[in-house]
Amino acid sequence: MSSRSAVALRVLVGLGALTASVLLPSRVPRVPAEALPEAHAAPPVGAGVRRARAALVGVGVAGLVVGAALLVTTVRPAGVAGLGIWLVGALVLHDGILAPATFAANRLLRGAGARIPPVVLAVLQGAVVVGVVLTLTVLPEIRAKQLGPRNPTVLPFDYGLRLGLLWLVLAALTAIVCAVLLRSQRTRRSVR
Amino acid sequence: MRALFALARGSLASAARHPRTAVVLGRLLGTGFLVCFATGLYSHFLQDPLPGMAFLTRPASLYRITQGLHVATGIACIPLLLGKLYTVFPLLFAWPPARTVAGLLERASIALFVASSLVQLATGLVNTYQWYPWPFPFRQVHYALAWVIVASLAIHIGVKLPIITRWWRRRDSIGPDGRLRPVGTGEGRLGSREPRASGVTGVLQRWIERAPAAPDAVSRRTVLGAVGVATGAAVVLSVGQSLPALAAVNVFGPRQQRLGPQALPVNKTARAAGVVGAATDPGWVLTVRSGRRSRVLTRTDLLTLPQTRVTLPIACVEGWSVSADWRGVRVADLAALVGATGRGITVRSLQRGAYATTILEPEFAADPLTLVALELNGAPLDLDHGYPARIIAPARPGVLQTKWLSSLEAR
Incomplete structure (x- = not known):
């Protein structure tokens, strides 16, 4: 079996297991939170904190009313509906795609990096996070440039090229930091 | 579940x-x-x-x-x-x-x-x-x-x-x-x-x-x-x-500070604003009005009035900003010509649509740094920067620095 179909098979099995675990009854022992180790009761909430909470929630509810009023008085119903779709879409994108992808990438990196020191793995993970976050902010810029800016002073750079260079610089920096960390760990071990 | x-x-x-x-x-x-x-x-x-x-x-x-x-x-x-x-x-x-x-x-x-x-x-x-x-x-x-x-x-x-x-x-x-x-x-x-x-x-x-x-x-x-x-x-x-x-x-910024005509970026070009014809018309005049009093000034008239030099930034709502040298006539001096000292001013542009008309509140109209600018960085205004004349005022968003002026009216 080729490696690609092996990966596909594993993905299918994984998805199947996930579906099955939703559908099939599965026993999880019910453990009261108090019985878990390290659990202890939170300190009681004082009257000052209670008053501050009430004030903050009150101010918040008033602010929500202002926001809703601004929305319905300045934006047409079609625009409000469009915003609603974008709000739900944002939740789906983050909670349904970005966050699970982060978890999966983290699990795979941890699995693959089982033999490298945790600090080195942490640097690698950090570099991936930095690169991905910057990529997320620059991708729409690349697209906007493709669509054609209104005049030559808007989006003047080749953002795709710059993003590629950023990844190269990031990779080089990460490699240097990891090499230094690995070497210092090795010397420490040989001294011991 | x-x-x-x-x-x-x-x-x-x-x-x-x-x-x-x-x-x-x-x-x-x-x-x-x-x-x-x-x-x-x-x-x-x-x-x-x-x-x-x-x-x-x-x-x-x-x-x-x-x-x-x-x-x-x-x-x-x-x-x-x-x-x-x-x-x-x-x-x-x-x-x-x-x-x-x-x-x-x-x-x-x-x-x-x-x-x-x-x-x-x-x-x-x-x-x-x-x-x-x-x-x-x-x-x-x-x-x-x-x-x-x-x-x-x-x-x-x-x-x-x-x-x-x-x-x-x-x-x-x-x-x-x-x-x-x-x-x-x-x-x-x-x-x-x-x-x-x-x-x-x-x-x-x-x-x-x-x-x-x-x-x-x-x-x-x-x-x-x-x-x-x-x-x-x-x-x-x-x-x-x-x-x-x-x-x-500035690797990923959507603007570069000195990039543009006269070392200044442009948001809306004269073409996009549809003002090329009106702004390059030799018969262009700026009308300054207060009630029934009014003065009509050609660009040459404006250039013969006392000129002031100021260094002020263009600061866009989108975040970019650049400092520049401007030269022109104080708005306060123009207001004084029609007896409108200390009043707010309605500024009209040759362009249509949003921001064609803006308001200079009294504090901005009276400020000695607020100009009807005719020159930018040592040369006559570029058409894309508002030729023949534009407003430049301190501490205001770029969208309110109205370009391609047509009239100033006391409020």
Whole structure:
């Protein structure tokens, strides 16, 4: 079996297991939170904190009313509906795609990096996070440039090229930091 | 479903997902949101003042600072928000989803808070690229969402106040062994070691747990470090569009400070505004009016009046700003020609549509730095910078620095 179909098979099995675990009854022992180790009761909430909470929630509810009023008085119903779709879409994108992808990438990196020191793995993970976050902010810029800016002073750079260079610089920096960390760990071990 | 949620909570549990981390990132993000809200309100009211409002005209770079801060802080909030959401993600899988009506309302308010924040930051960023791929008007929605976000922030802080105060200080959060103190019930437990599941869920659980986890301190520092570096990088690599000191590392900014005709970027060209013909017409005049008194001035007339040189920035709502040298006639001197000293002025442009007419409040009209500019950086105004004449005033957004003037009328 080729490696690609092996990966596909594993993905299918994984998805199947996930579906099955939703559908099939599965026993999880019910453990009261108090019985878990390290659990202890939170300190009681004082009257000052209670008053501050009430004030903050009150101010918040008033602010929500202002926001809703601004929305319905300045934006047409079609625009409000469009915003609603974008709000739900944002939740789906983050909670349904970005966050699970982060978890999966983290699990795979941890699995693959089982033999490298945790600090080195942490640097690698950090570099991936930095690169991905910057990529997320620059991708729409690349697209906007493709669509054609209104005049030559808007989006003047080749953002795709710059993003590629950023990844190269990031990779080089990460490699240097990891090499230094690995070497210092090795010397420490040989001294011991 | 209960088993799957338990599996999600257990798998997502990490030392980095600790209320202390959520508080550390949360207070930075909360501060960022408040800075954006304050600077955003300032920008909003400059463009749409309530009756009786007056504004500071000094320092001349005030708007340059507030709006540069608005955009740079908004960009900084993107990695901070993603980091904050990372630390609290297991809470999404709480089971049962809500125990009380208040709990349900709280979760609904969190959903609104998260969704509004994500949409606000994403559309705000893409707006600086002058791309508007959404089915709603940007300005109105950005303003309304700002209120929703700050209101949700107040509710969120109110609800979480005991947890926030519990984990606010370092010395209350970290034990003598240098490790984060364990989280008790009611103290904001974010995911925890879940009991062993059996069956298919158990298999999945064991597979996920087979990968080694980093030591607690490492995983916590990884999250804080990565979010910190990403935040710093996102700001430093774009803020050069408004901060001259960092212009050399302006890698991703949508503008370059000195790029454009006469070393100044352009937002709307004369062609886009549809004013090429009217602005290059040799018969162009500027009309200055107050009631029945009026003066009609050609460009040559304007050039024979006393000229003033000022150094003032163009500061765009999109965040970029550039300082430039301007030369022209004081608006106060022109107002005096028709006996309108001390009054507000309605400024009309040759262009049509939004911003064709703007208001110079009395404090801006009277300011000695406010000019009808005829020259920019030592040469007659470029057509794209408002030839034959434009307004330049201190501490005002670029959209109100009206180009291609046609008349000034006392209010």
